Amino acid sequence: MAIEIDESKPCEAAQQLRQVHLQMVAGQTAAEIRFRAGPNGVERMVSFSKGDPAQLLKLIRGYEAQCAASQGKRPRRYALSSGGRF
Numbered sequence: 426m427a428i429e430i431d432e433s434k435p436c437e438a439a440q441q442l443r444q445v446h447l448q449m450v451a452g453q454t455a456a457e458i459r460f461r462a463g464p465n466g467v468e469r470m471v472s473f474s475k476g477d478p479a480q481l482l483k484l485i486r487g488y489e490a491q492c493a494a495s496q497g498k499r500p501r502r503y504a505l506s507s508g509g510r511f
Contacts, residue, residue, distance in 0.1 A: 432462035435491035442485045449478045456481075 428445065430438045445456045460469045473481045493499065 428456070429459045429461065432460055435488045435495060439485055439488035439492050442481065442488060445473070446478055446481050446485060449473065449481065 428441055430441060432438060442458070445458070449456065457470065457472045460471070461467070462469075
């Protein structure tokens with residue numbers, strides 16, 4: 426499977442990569458992703474296999490953060506508590 430991602434549209438990129446992640450977790454084949462960015466159309470290529478879905482998830486979260494920022498939303502934050510009462 427190969428998909429092309431436009432980095433100037435982070436919301437669409439996150440959605441497409443989320444689908445790839447679900448397919449990988451389900452045990453389907455490797456994915457090849459091509460990124461095009463900038464006015465000169467620089468192209469990068471990344472291949473993911475079912476052996477490293479964590480790296481893909483990090484990439485997805487990065488695009489989700491960019492998407493939220495482009496829509497004026499605050500980024501998601503995760504914190505650990507020390508066991509205190511709320």
